[in-house]
Amino acid sequence: MGDYSSLIMIALMVVVFYFLLIRPQRKRQQEQAQMQNSLTSGTRIMTTTGLFATVVAIDADDVILEIAPGVETRWVKAAIGRVLTPVDDVDQEEDVKAVDVVDDNVVDTVKPHDDQDSPKK
DSSP states (O other): OHHHHHHHHHHHHHHHHIIIIIHHHHHHHHHHHHHHHTOOTTOEEEETTSOEEEEEEEOSSEEEEEEETTEEEEEEGGGEEEEOOHHHHHHHHHHHHHHHHHHHHHHHHOOOOOTTTSOOO
16 A cells, blocks of 8 residues: 555656646747747847847748847847837837936036146146
8 A cells, every 4th residue: 555655646746747847838938939930020029138129031040130220130039039019119218218318417427538637747
């Protein structure tokens, strides 16, 4: 009887391990692959490294991304982290504006180098 109970416990642990860890991971991988295969030209995306871009062209395993006007780079499809929705685009623009404000403040506080201000020897 003791042999069967330990076998049942091991089998139960394997089933729990499968349903809690393996199955959800496989589902996420399938969703990610489906998203990467459904990309079309003009889609706004974010790469897994956090780069925002627009899909310009799609090859078999590669995508051409426009990261700035006239600047295109080639990436593997697996590097596409998510497709951006219009709400995500607005959030990104607000982040960029916030950075610009910070940059403007820094530029305003920097004093230009002037030889007249330096002490004379």
